[in-house]
Amino acid sequence: MILNRTRRAAVAALLATVAATPALADEGKWLPSQTPQIAAKMKAAGLKLDPAKLGDLNLAPLTAIASLGGCSASFVSSEGLLVTNHHCVYGSVQYNSKPGQDYLADGFLAPSFAEELPGAPGTRIFVIESLKDVTADVTRGLSDKMSGLLRAERIEASRKALISACEKQPSRRCDVRAYYGGATYFLQQQLEIKDVRLVYAPPSSVGNFGGEIDNWQWPRHTGDWGFYRAYVAKDGSSATYAKDNVPFHPKAHLTIATDPLKDGDFVMVAGFPGYTNRLATAAEAKFQYGTYYPAFQKFLSDYSDAIMAATAGNKATTIAYASIVRGADNYKKNALGQIAGAEAIGLNEKKAADEKAYRDWIAASPANAKYGYAAQALDRIVAEEEQRQIADMRRSALNRAQLLMAARTALRWAQERAKPDAERDIGFQDRDRQSIVERLTQIERRYDPKVDRILFEQAMREYAAIPADKQDPAFLAAVKAAGIDTLYSGTKLADTPTRIGWLDKPVAAFEGSDDPFIKLAVAMAPGDAKARAEGKDLEGRDQMARSVYLKGLIAFAASKGEAVAPDANSSLRFSYGNITGKSRDGMRWMPFTTVEGVVEKTTGREPFISPDKLVAAVKAKDYGRYADPILGTVPVDFLSTLDITGGNSGSATLNAKGELVGLAFDGTIEGVVSDWYYEPSINRSISVDQRYMRWVMEKVDGAGRLLAEMGVK
Template identity: 70%
Template sequence: MAALSAATMLGTAAPAIAAEGMWLPSQAPSIAADLRKEGIQIDPALLANPKAAPLNAIASLGGCSASFVSPEGLVVTNHHCVYGSVQYNSKPGQDYLTDGFLAPSLADEVPGAPGTRIFVIEDLRDVTSAMTRGLTDRMSGLARYERIEANRKALIAECEKQASRRCDVRAYYGGATYFLQQQLEIKDVRLVYAPASAIGNYGGEVDNWQWPRHTGDWGFYRAYVAKDGSSAPYSKDNVPYRPKSFLKIAKQGLNDGDFVMVAGFPGVTYRHRTAEEAKFNFETYFPAFQKFLSDYSDTIVRATAGDRGATIKYASALRSADNYKKNTAGQLAGAEAIGLAGRKAAEEQAYRAWIAADPARQADYGAAAAALDRIVAEANAQELVDLRKSALNRAQLLLAARTAYRWAKEREKPDAGRDAGYQDRDRAQTVERLTQIERRFDPRVDRIILEQALGEYALIPADKRDAAFEAKLKEIGLDRLYADSKLGDTATRLAWLDKPAAAFEASDDPFIRLAVAMWPGDVAARNAARDLEGRDQQARAEYMKGMLAYAESQGRAIAPDANGSLRFTYGKVTGKARDGMSWSPFTTLQGIVEKDTGREPFNAPAKQLAAIKAKDYGSYAAPALGTVPVNYLSTVDTTGGNSGSATLNAQGEFVGLLFDGTIEGVISNWAFDPVITRSIHVDSRYMLWNMEKVDGADRLLTEMGVK
């Protein structure tokens, strides 16, 4: 087995490829020369330390990125990232989704939706040796998975002996390397400000993933802690958190060609997947997934039509489904546009030819490549089955029952032996998820959604379906399922988290009975998936070690695929030429007026339109444009999870928020193409202009040092 040092695997031995890469802080030294060449003016060494500014001002919301922008714990992120909290606090007659929300004072800031968290980065350290302790090549896949999980839990438990820390261990390069990410978990998160949807979601789904764009995609939370500075649940006595650093708002805005950098927590990319994995996803899985999302979205729209209360309850679910649907369509189009299948096949052929050209390399990596091919074929066969089974969890009371019963079964084990997500450290988040249902659930709508999900489930081959579930559902019937269940009541639902498994097995609640019937099939499915995951880690880790050695032989460094951990990326503000048209790098206020129809999704607020027509730009106009810029394009390499990421200029100052990409560029999840890939940012000047001229958020402008 060939040995690669952690430094080599993280790219410190070779120069970087310009533009591409979501880089770990520890990789900053290897790309310092390119950062300077591209125009950074702070010391690149600062980016190597997540404990120091500017990276320690970057935060995670557990799905979106964010950043501190004041010494009083004020956090800025995207409008669509605070949308769930806006929805949760809305109701007929108090429609913050439509009207927006602005707290006049600290006392008026309202709690975010249950489960809202701010995670403050504290450390990101290599734990590869601890994670691979006890692994042997002779282990079964399941045994390997269980050993890795045991090692992971031990590391997390040790890390979380520190109060209010949330720790996780993530795999890089297919499990060739592991890092532990340590974050302070702030539990009291309050909604401070979100503009009206006619600003924050201007253009709606029509403009989503499109250019030109005129969307004010920003919102603000505030982090609160106990008076002694410790993380604590919501209390009226809590005080604003004081971060170790916060981002300075740039006095000077950006121009075409300027250096920009984005820091955040990108979700998942698949650039190091095999050619066969890419082929299956784009020929089979994504077309099915697109229809899967479209049918779900259509079901929500149909079920909530004419009912404003239900529409508010399901607004967040609908927006998420529509966003993923459009993203998937873009990836399908992008794969064809760049010839992804041929590109991946050629890259893989060159790598495997390099392996075959040397007996030592063949001995080191050849068996892993062959094993990985077999595992990929096995995994592909299961993907569509798992997708269609997942539709059942759209029925919120069924998911609640399954979650509670699994907690009961897991509590029969010692805490360290429980599955991830069902340990004592996870209980509070589970309670909050189950609590959220009360404002995101309507029994009539839920039943319609379940009926549609059962149609998806029926597409699974009979031998892959759960006969016990089907028999129990037939016995109960949909009418009794909803009429007889008490899980729609929050107190009743939460109480089940403390009951033993025997209480579930004796229950006459129909959703509980379904959950119990599904348990044996769920256990079997999990064990099969874990065995596959263990075998995949063994083969893929060796395969990726070979790929890193191959890249190093060519003088290249490669960033690991995104996995939700802290990364930074950099590029330039620039437009793009397309056949028959040219995309300028900035849009402006005038485009809002040109698009406006007075009807959703192009219904800008009257006060905003008046300020634009009066050319009341204040100090926020860009000299080169003669007006206020709204959104801009850049070449930074980003993906989902980067939403809400701070955009920094060459001096490390805040100049906007990353919120989207163009539809042609979403294929970069699989293959980065600098010609077509563009990220979309909301310009800080547009954000600040609205805050002053439209929404009157002077309190926040003063706090951020703008006024």
């Protein structure tokens, strides 16, 4: 399962980072506007589309690509049908499940439009409409003499003004994202669809076949797909769930490929990759792999183990915490792969060599002096950032206690609501209220007081490992004064209406409350505010140095006739490559797996259980039109050199003509280091083949209605 994370959240979630080298032929998460720079290479690799049309957001395939706010997806019918990964719809499957109605185990298929289920609160579909360069607007008035805090606040104010103007259009969700360390900014405009319904998800015995044992491994036999549908009001406007809403009609949808896919074929992937930092420094890579990832892997292992122990034997809590456990297990395995991959390719040596080449170029000409000054400043800032990351990671564990997280969120909302909307921090403006309500609502089906208490006690042990001078005395005193028994016995925040109701109360109500979790949030507030100010100051200084440093890197690449793809930042990107296996330590990885492999792996024990109907169809060789002419059977998953990362989950894998051939959902364990450094000899992505998806839909799950809707004949 591909991960998603934010850049600075390397302190709280897994991050990607590095590679200061210009892009190789298959490397790069390219912006649509960069198509002309790489058109010749793409055509040489096998692209049959006009590259100019490929980069046009008003034409297929890009206009059919959507974001789920953490995963990617694509429209596959004119009736708003959207395909993505099983693990991307997993939260909605879990939210609609309960003992006696276990859609996680049994799967879900709506027999009709009317029987499609509302997605989990907060489920959204974002349809890309435009990407506009707004660098001049964001950086206007900035001065190198400003403090880091003032610089960050000026940039944020400019971003908010641009977002506000963009969102004056109804039903739009806009954001201004930084590229090349803040050297460039683009305004991303998307249509926000709020009524998202679960249409179909195969049982976990298909969608999560192999579980964590097979995660990040090859050969792979996972049917990682699921379907949502986008709904809007009758007048076409975006609206929250209502029975009389109607399916959304996208500008275009993807065509399902009919030509067989084979070894060596050109493929592309389009989606919203999360965050990488290939353009970070060698020092950042060394710290991340030598210090941060080992600590982070243990941090997640302890978390997952605690939940598994606390929910063992209890069906209700196992379902409630299923998506949380799956995410934690995915991250911890990724962290192990990151460490192993870095050692295998000699990451530190490669990064140091690449950086030396760039800095030697800087030193070779007085005209490059500004890049040298930026490099020196950035090195100092990076050293400062390193001192914060482990402590911030441990602090983040406190929000595993969901009622404490709710109390802190509600108090922060009250504090920001006291300001004019334009002066509030991003994430706490009026535009964000609904998403906060939905996040707090989700707790009702993902919370158990006994489990939550265990996780809070574990979080307190993590906090105790922070150096004493970095701990918050007010927080510790408040926990001691309340006592953990009282925190859970005296709170009313487990009640959803009560929890949501706090969003309408002023700060004074929080300060006068006797709810123990509210009191704890109030005690933490000054320390939280101080940490945010320090973080913003560091962010502003980082932007000032890194933006200049990376402008120099772009100039260095241009001097060699090469282009540099910006690091992923959850905006629309595409990458390209080819179907191919690889050799590894005496083994040959074939590029396709088959349904025979599914049956061979099936043991009848988790996570290698397969539906009886699927096994019977394979034994009967009932392949129909889905048999590959070369393989003689149905392909399941395939390998390619596509350059993907977290957020690419569910991304459409396209052939040379822009037709859907699969869905990207994972990489191989030794290749996850590609978030830091792309090494073509080991980097492989895994996609589920759309022929396996359609075969299961027709022969196993009886989803012929959906196949017909997608135009499959």
